[in-house]
Amino acid sequence: MAILIPFFQQLTGINVIMFYAPVLFKTVGFGSNASLMSAMITGLVNVFTTFVSIFTVDRLGRRKLFLQGGIQMFACQKIVSTLIAAKFGTSGEGHLSKSYSSGVVAFICIYVAEFAWSWGPLGWLVPSEIFSMEVRSAGQSITVSVNMLFYFRYCAGIFVSSLQV
Template sequence: MFYAPVLFKTLGFEDDASLMSAVVTGLVNVFATVVSILVVDRFGRRVLFLEGGIQMLACQIGVGVLIACVFGVSGNGTFSKGLGNLALALICIYVAAFAWSWGPLGWLVPSEIHPMEIRSAGQSINVSVNMFFTFVIGQLFLSMLCHMKFGLFFFFGGWVLLMTLFVYFFVPETRNVPIEEMNRVWKAHWFWGKYIPDDAVGLSHKSSGHDA
């Protein structure tokens, strides 16, 4: 988001147009985040993660193909007005998908999946890792764009695919699940259940019963 004006200018937008396009994507981000707030408890976390991941992947591939066709490996080319608007639309659709799925849920779900005993430590690690990779990407994005060109969008698209597959196979639904019951959810999971001892579920159940 913070490199949006540079990205649009790189794609051939004029200065005013690149700044206005960045404003448009920012507004899309705000409205899509509101959508997430309204629907997350109705449809659940996994649905938004998976839908958002698929939408983000499609947009990454679309922008990558578009830039490859116009600029090629040399990086020389010019977007027509129609293709420029198409690129802007794809980026806005991508931003919307991120803002109602991976953006806010990347903070919400970690706060729901950790048992009470390790919740503070788990959240601390989550925030630290998030900030670290935000810093790394922020420092490297422009250099990667210059060297990888359209390949950068396929690179990030590959990561989006891995993230979405990880959620599909390994992240349980946490909607309407009390934190005290998360050990039971993990125990019932086809993969993580192998690593959750039976007494952890029992302790979780006793803790919730005591609190009640």
């Protein structure tokens, strides 16, 4: 579990959303302030909704938060991709109205919120609780290494794709 949880945490797609949020926000009409606005909006949503996890994790349970967060994040990703694909298609040409743009931004924020109260903090909490005190530091180092390894794989993929453009 100490290997699978950080593996799946990276596969949730949060890095893609956070990394490409400025591009998405610019696409949906935020213009030149897209980077600043996306960082502010997603960052504030992330911070405030992390408190949901802090206050509910012991009452609701880790498994329930993992499952609910995963299902809801998947649904939001499908909705965002469908909304953008419906307007832009494969040609990349199209224009989004203000209301349509607001919908896309809202679902991106919902996605970030769902990550922040489920897979985000629980990806670090649960592995730390799995290990006994004697091996906890070694176990957490494995968990962090797996997390960083898959994050590195993601970053390397972005680097390679930028070279191909």
